[in-house]
Amino acid sequence: MKLIDYNIAILFREHHNNVIDLHHVPEDVVFKEIQNDKEIFFNAWADQTFEVIDQLEGKPDVSRHKRELVIIIGVNNLREIETIVANGNPNSFYLVYEPMRGFFKHVCEQKDMTIFNRDNVCLVHVPLERLKFVINELFSTTLIFLTANIRFHLTHPYRTYLLPLSKKIVNAFSLVLRTIRWGFGNSIYDCLEGSTQNIHNIKYMFRSKDVRKLKKRFANVPAIIVSAGPSLDKNIHHLHKAVGKAIIIATETILERLVREGIIPDFVTSIERVQSAYELSYKGKKYPKEVTLVAPAVIKPMIFEEFQGNWIMPLRDGIGEYEWLDRILSLGPDAFVSMGDSTAHLALGFAHHLGANPIILIGQDLAFGEGGTGCHASGTIYEQIGTNPLDDPMQDPTKTVEGYYGGEVVTSELWLAFKKWFEFYIEYIKEQTNVINATEGGAKIEGTVQMPLLQAIEQYCQQEINVYSIVEQTPMYQFNRVDIIEKLKTEKAKIVQVEQLVTRFAKEIDGIVFPENEDVLILEQIIEKMKKADEILLAVYDHKLLFHNMQPELVNTFYKMYKIDEILSLENVKKNIDVQKDFLRTLRIVLDALIDQIDRTITELSKELGK
Known part of the structure; x- marks a missing residue:
């Protein structure tokens, strides 16, 4: 298989975050030759040649012990990219953005892009004017949690020759990511105000x-x-x-x-x-x-x-x-x-x-x-x-x-x-x-x-x-009031089940006894107990109303979690448990408020039915 065919197969494989536009990125830089282990490119815009060195200057600026979002500008320097990924946290997400057609073409034809076979490494190659749309789509997901720890890395040509373009790219990422984070909401109380009014106002839908x-x-x-x-x-x-x-x-x-x-x-x-x-x-x-x-x-x-x-x-x-x-x-x-x-x-x-x-x-x-x-x-x-x-x-x-x-x-x-x-x-x-x-x-x-x-x-x-x-x-909506009441009762039962799950787990973590020293075996046993929180998270993710109301708290919770070093120690375990307890307290507030409002609406709709 030709190298370019191998690379294209990697980039366009199913269920991956790569976003590649092969049609709308104009020609810009052209690869000329290699001299003394340096790649020589011709810049059509500036009508000049420049040399690119594919190596990292100094120690990689990434954390091994924290999950991060690492945004790398430029795909040509694969050695730099591979070094960053190898030294970072295996659970971090690495997004490589390449705005230049010439660099992308050269890498596809001449270099092994196996690094992009990893699920946590993706390549975005679109024109700069389309970048904000791609960022919005990629990060309107749980990937936004990783913005608790965000780093930008400019590869050699972008930090040496293309700084004005790099600044525009960083500004585009910063603006869209801030906006998405803001869109998740600042407070569960804001979300609850909206959700309880949505449920209460069902009667006006008639x-x-x-x-x-x-x-x-x-x-x-x-x-x-x-x-x-x-x-x-x-x-x-x-x-x-x-x-x-x-x-x-x-x-x-x-x-x-x-x-x-x-x-x-x-x-x-x-x-x-x-x-x-x-x-x-x-x-x-x-x-x-x-x-x-x-x-x-x-x-x-x-x-x-x-x-x-x-x-x-x-x-x-x-x-x-x-x-x-x-x-x-x-x-x-x-x-x-x-x-x-x-x-x-x-x-x-x-x-x-x-x-x-x-x-x-x-x-x-x-x-x-x-x-x-x-x-x-x-x-x-x-x-x-x-x-x-x-x-x-x-x-x-x-x-x-x-x-x-x-x-x-x-x-x-x-x-x-x-x-x-x-x-x-x-x-x-x-x-x-x-x-x-x-x-x-x-x-x-x-x-x-x-x-x-x-x-x-x-x-x-x-x-x-x-x-x-x-x-x-124009006619009004036509609803079956009895059917709506029964569906609300079913939804209430689902939320009550989550509340019972939260109560059981809260008792478990309240009963945890910490060792007096760094006893690794006991700490690992505590970590296993804490993993039961995943069941609660799945229940929240699977319920549209709960997830909507918990979005601000989910973002805050993961921000706090990702600030904690992923090193097994008594201090870090205690920090994790404190974060989980805060999350459970907030979730209980949401569950109680939704159950109460659904009850009220069932009662009100039932009275109307009696009329």
Whole structure:
């Protein structure tokens, strides 16, 4: 077998994390020859030759005793890579990223790539502009736990000749990994607030219009998503021309101002579970019945109680607790809508669900206003409460990003995360849907066509459409209440079983007696007892609702575990047990809260059945 065929077989074997793009990476460097054990390459961009030395300088900067995520930039120097892997922890994960086609081609043709036969070593070879999509897919899994200990290693050509490119790569990894970690949640209490409201609000699903009946119902009808960014003040007056000629979807923050200006949107989106979302946007406010609320079951129940118009309650795509909820409701895949992490994300996902095309974004600045101040359009509640009322460091103006008109604009960590989601989703839908950014300010959103709002309206919004009449005629969900009650009882029984398992294991580790010295035999026996925690972990992983609520704690637990050296000692065993006890205490809180809410919902639905 030729070497290249052998290497290709390794790289493209099934069930491996390698991501190889053989079509879209342009030619860049070309191998010329070997001189004095140094490889000579020609750089087509710089029109110069350079030499590459395949050896590690100094001692490998990896830990033998801690599990790590090691990101290696450059595949050409296989000796360097092999040395790093050989000296690191066998349970670490080694990701090699190669952005240059010439290096990848040379290695495939001339070097033995057996190192990539290992399950914990993977190669990513995609253009730099696609890297963030690959990182997001790879690490939206339990691999994110390894980011407790993360190291970057630049191979010889990248640390010697290609430092600016290396910096861009490191920044791409850092941004996406931080965003994924943030997306797992900060607190079980945040997750529980959402899950208990999802369960409680099942009763409002009975009065929801059936989102499945609206899928592609507005195919090729233009939609305008109105967000509350500061640039909206420039072009909001043009929206009057689009009323009745486009689907207008408002985010909750801008709804009141639109209504005040005589612009009645067809839909308003809400996604936040917190009390302030109700108090700022809905409490004591009456909106025209022609406005339809689009929101998952996670929001405060008072919003449903007080809202005047119709509402639509889709399930949230890609989130475990909604897959669990679908197990109870049996709605199927057409009830799921992509919602991301904001009301504007939900608006985009819902517009795509409707089949709208093009989808026009306005007020979607994702950046502060001119001079780095002001984060919302005038006439919103944020004029009264300030730009960052919760003093969240994620919302501080600490970042810069490419602007709509070029140059740099001031943004925040939170908006960068929102921007990333927009770009992922726009990439996902680009074959069917044209997304136009008519914000006329703020940050540039990759994948969109930039166009002034007035031009977009004149070009696309020409035909009359009565959205309200179509929504009115859409039937509501049809559920079997008895069936839902029985399924909730079954789910409660499963959670009770996990609770019993936790109680038994907690008693076992509470009864552990530590030796007075480093008695290896006793320590090994304790480790064997601790391994029974794996059964609990599997039970959590296998239950969608439990896993969703325990995600923040799982991340924190593995972060703590991976900070402990994998060396058998009394101190390390005690540290491991302390981490396990913290995990069990948190899991009990989650189990008790879910059992209690399921009980309440069963009781409430049973009363309704009695009526």
